[in-house]
Amino acid sequence: MTVLWLTLAECGDDGLAGALEARGLEVARWRAPDELPGDLRGVEAVVVQGAAEGSSGGSEREGSEQEGSEQEGSGPEGLAELLRAAREAELPMLALGPGGEGVGGAAGGEAFAERVAAGRHHAMTRAFFTPRAVGWEKKFPDDLPLYRAAVELLGLGDGDTALDAGCGTGRAVPLLREAVGPRGTVLGMDLTPAMLREAVRLGRAGRGGAGGASFLVADCLRLPLRDGVLRAVFAAGLLPHVPEPRQALRELARVTGEGGRLALFHPVGRAVLAKRHGRELGPDDLLAEPNLRPALEASGWRLTRYEDEEARFLVIAVREPLSGRR
Numbered sequence: 549m550t551v552l553w554l555t556l557a558e559c560g561d562d563g564l565a566g567a568l569e570a571r572g573l574e575v576a577r578w579r580a581p582d583e584l585p586g587d588l589r590g591v592e593a594v595v596v597q598g599a600a601e602g603s604s605g606g607s608e609r610e611g612s613e614q615e616g617s618e619q620e621g622s623g624p625e626g627l628a629e630l631l632r633a634a635r636e637a638e639l640p641m642l643a644l645g646p647g648g649e650g651v652g653g654a655a656g657g658e659a660f661a662e663r664v665a666a667g668r669h670h671a672m673t674r675a676f677f678t679p680r681a682v683g684w685e686k687k688f689p690d691d692l693p694l695y696r697a698a699v700e701l702l703g704l705g706d707g708d709t710a711l712d713a714g715c716g717t718g719r720a721v722p723l724l725r726e727a728v729g730p731r732g733t734v735l736g737m738d739l740t741p742a743m744l745r746e747a748v749r750l751g752r753a754g755r756g757g758a759g760g761a762s763f764l765v766a767d768c769l770r771l772p773l774r775d776g777v778l779r780a781v782f783a784a785g786l787l788p789h790v791p792e793p794r795q796a797l798r799e800l801a802r803v804t805g806e807g808g809r810l811a812l813f814h815p816v817g818r819a820v821l822a823k824r825h826g827r828e829l830g831p832d833d834l835l836a837e838p839n840l841r842p843a844l845e846a847s848g849w850r851l852t853r854y855e856d857e858e859a860r861f862l863v864i865a866v867r868e869p870l871s872g873r874r
Contacts, residue, residue, distance in 0.1 A: 550574040551664060552591045552634075554584075554627070557598025559644060564595065567661035573668070584626045588633055593640040593664040596631070640664050662792060666769060669791040674740045677716075681742035684717050685750075691815040692719070694860050698813040699723040699782060701853070701864050708779035709733040712761065713768050713800065714786035716740075718747035721761045724782060734761035735773075741765050768796045776805040784813045793834055794843050801848035804867045810849055812863040817856050835861070 551568050553575050565575050573592065578584065588594075634641055640663050699720060704710055704727035712720050715736035724734045736752070738744050744763045747753065754760030766772055769792060781800050787793040800810060814821060818836070822829050834840060840863065841851045849865035 550576040550590055551593045551595060552585065552588070553577045553595045553597065554630075555579045555597045559598050561595075561597065561644060564642070564644075564660065567658050568664065571661055571665040573661070573664060584630055588630070588637060588639070591634070591639065592668055593642075593660075594631065594634045595642045595644065597644045640667060662795075666767065666791050670739055670767065673789055674742075677740040678742040681717065681740065681746045684743070684746065685719060688815065694815045695720050695784070695813070696723050698784075698811050698860075698862055699727060701862070702727070702780040702782065702809045702811055704728050704732070704780055707731040709777060710735070710780045710782065711773075711778050711800075711803070712736045713781050713783040714738055714789065715747065715761075715763070716743045716784075717750060718744075718752035718761060718763070720782050720784060721747065721752045725760060728779075736761040736763040737766045737768065737771070738763070739765065739767060769799055771799055771803050773803040775802055778804045779808050780804070781808075781810045782813065783811065784815075787812065787834065794847065797843060797847035797849065801867060806867055806869050808867040810863075810865045810867070812861070812865075814861040815859075817858050817861050819856075820858055821861075835863075 551573050553565070555577060557580075568575055576591075585591075631641070640660065642660050702710070704724070706729035708728045709732060710724045710728055712718065712724060712734065715721065715738050718736050721734055721736055725732070728734060733755070736744070736747060744765060747761075747763060752760045753763055755762060764772070768786065768790060781804055783800070787796060790796045804810065812835075816824070818829055818833065829836075832839070834843060835856075837854050837856070840854070844851050844863075844865050848868055850868050851863065851865050853862065853864035855862045
């Protein structure tokens with residue numbers, strides 16, 4: 549899988565190529581007047597270097613990332629068709645102007661590289677979970693009491709809003725709904741549509757008195773939620789499946805109000821899970837308490853409870869006041 553780099557004219561890139569390669573992405577370069585690639589098989593993103601003025605689309609939220617588009621009739625023969633195919637395939641695209649503008653500096657290059665790397669990770673995650681969605685919970689029939697105990701520690705009350713981040717088939721949804729009552733709101737977010745379809749099939753969709761959640765396909769690195777809208781976040785087994793877990797912690801903090809709580813949970817401890825997956829725990833594991841505590845603090849959370857036992861892994865953190873962030 550590669551990033552297709554189309555060079556129409558040489559210009560600076562503010563380190564974008566290096567940022568892509570640092571994330572394990574291969575950069576396949578094409579330079580005019582060579583023959584253009586015939587298709588986009590294996591391509592994960594497209595960069596157009598030396599693009600004409602006006603050949604870039606709207607900016608992202610950070611103001612640094614642009615979505616490339618072509619000017620009809622401009623550039624080498626076939627370029628317009630190739631870029632149109634990239635847009636239809638919803639590939640990340642970036643246009644660099646003749647003077648190197650378009651990346652938004654080193655930070656902009658990093659942001660685009662992170663987006664491309666996340667896209668690869670998304671595809672791998674969906675490829676793993678999609679065929680396993682139906683019948684997923686039958687593999688873990690005895691976990692519900694552990695889920696209930698973890699949800700209770702969020703301290704939710706009637707009318708609160710809670711997010712099940714990486715909800716899968718929505719096992720925690722009925723427990724969260726019970727905690728917030730019919731006036732509350734439960735959101736279930738997952739990256740894999742097949743998991744959410746299974747949650748709906750299991751009767752876990754619905755609002756208020758219907759006893760379920762509103763489900764959405766979303767990336768926990770870029771949640772489509774307003775700042776401070778949540779009272780609590782429940783995340784079962786989420787961070788190991790996220791390409792940038794520290795960024796995920798920051799994003800979860802952004803959408804959680806002051807004093808809100810975060811539960812990081814798994815129905816078995818780290819050592820048991822590592823053995824199950826045939827790997828050893830290393831000192832760099834983010835979920836180890838010496839690593840997780842500072843990561844939470846840097847993201848706007850204060851760790852209040854840490855348990856890593858054979859029977860469960862559980863972390864509770866409280867959203868700090870904005871003035872208290874380091």
